[in-house]
Amino acid sequence: MAEGSSTEGGVEDTALCAHFLVALPVDGAAMSVFGGTVPETVVCATDGLAARLDELQFDLGEGPRWEAARTRRPVLEPRIREVAHPLWPVFHTALMDTAVEALYVFPLTLGALDVGIVELYSRTPGVLDRTDQAKALVLANETAWNLLDRLLRVQEAASEAVTPTASPLSRREIHQATGMVLVQMNVTPTDALLVLRAHAFSHGKTVRAIAGDVVARRLEFSPVD
Template identity: 45%
Template sequence: MDDLTRVDDTDLAGSLLASLPVTGVSVSTMGELLRTETVSASDPTAARLDELQFDLGEGPCWDAVAERRPVLEGSLRLAPRRSWPAFSRALLDHEGVEALFAFPLLLGPLALGAMDLWCDRPGELPDASARRASALADDVSRHLLRRAVRDVADDQAEEVRVDKYSRRRVHQATGMVLAQADVSVEDAELLLQGRAFAEGVSMTDIADAVLEGRVSFAAAPDDPCPDEREQEW
C-alpha cells in the first residue's frame, strides 16, 4: 500500500482497516504544521475517539505524537498502562472500546498526526500487525504531506524551472536535509516542501535557509524535534 495517491480521504481509513486485525481506524492531523482534524475514519466510533482526544487534549494519539512512538493499550478499561483521567471517564459512555493503539505519523523530524486503531475486544496487537501498522503509518505520513503541499509544490516547480540557479540551490539543500534527517531523496524534498508550506515561503527561500544554516532538519541530542527557531524571510 505504498501508493495512496488514488485513495480518497473518505476511503483512506477503510483501506487501512482492510490490512489490519482491528475493529476501526482513524487518521488525524495534529501539531503546528497541519491543523488538528480527523482526515478519515472507518466508522463513527473511530471518529468519536478522535474528537474526544482533541476536545480533552489527552489520550493515546497525543502521547504518540509527543513521544514519536506507538502507544499500545491492549486493555484500555481494565488494566491501562497510562493515565488519562478525562479521556478514561469519557470512555465510560462508549461501550465496546476495549483496546486502542496509536501510531504517530512522522516524516523525518516532522510530526504530522496519528493513526488510531481501536478494537472491541481486549488484547495486545500482535508484533507482526504492529510492524505492519508502523509501515502503513509511514505511507500515510507521506500521503498527508504531499496532499498538503500539492498546490504549493506546483507553483514552486514553475519557479524552479525558470531559474537553473534556484534548481541548483534546492538540490544542494535536498542533499543536506537527506543527511540531517537520515531520509531518502524523495522524503528530503518533501520535507523542504512541507517547511515551505508551513512558513508560507518558496522552496528557494527554504533551500537558502538550509544552505546558510538558518534552518536545520537535524534533531538536537536531547530534543526529538527539528530546529523551530523563528525565521524572518
C-alpha cells in the same frame, strides 16, 4: 497539536484509514493531520465510533492520542477498559459507554516533523504482536509521507495564485539542495524534495530559503529512523 479542528485541508481519503483495517486485527481507524500553519484536520474515519473516539479526545484534551503526539511513540492499550489511566481519567470514564475494548495509537512522524496521528480500535481485547506492530509502523511511515505530500500540494496550489514564479536560478539551487539532502538522508530525489518542502512548511519559510540554507551548509538532515 494546533487548536481547532477542520475538514477543509483537502486531504480527506478513507482509503488511508482502510489500509490499517486490512493489514491489522482492528475494527476501526481514524486519522488526523496537523503541523506547521495548518489547523488540525480530520483526514478520515472508517466508521462513526472511530470518528467519535477522535472527537471525544479532541474535545476533552486528554486521551491516548494526545499522549502519542506528546511522546512521539505508539500508545498501545490492549485492555483499555480494565486498567485505570491517571493521565486521561475523564476519557477513560467516557470510554465505558462505548464498545471499545482496545486502542492502539501511532504518531505519524518524519524525522523531527510531526505530521499527524492514527487511532485504531478493537471491539475485543488483545495485544498487537510484534509482527502486527511492525506492520503498523511501516504503514504509519508510508502514510506520513503520503499525507505530507498531499497536504503540501494543497497548500502550494492555494499559494500559486498569489506567489510569483521563482527564478530559474532559485530553481537550480533547489535542485542542488535536493541532491544534497538525498545523500544526507539516503532517500530518493522525490522524497528529498518532499523533505525540503516539509521543512519549509513547518518553519513558515519558502523552499527557496531552505534550499539556500542547505547549499550554504547552514542546514543538514539526518537519515529518517
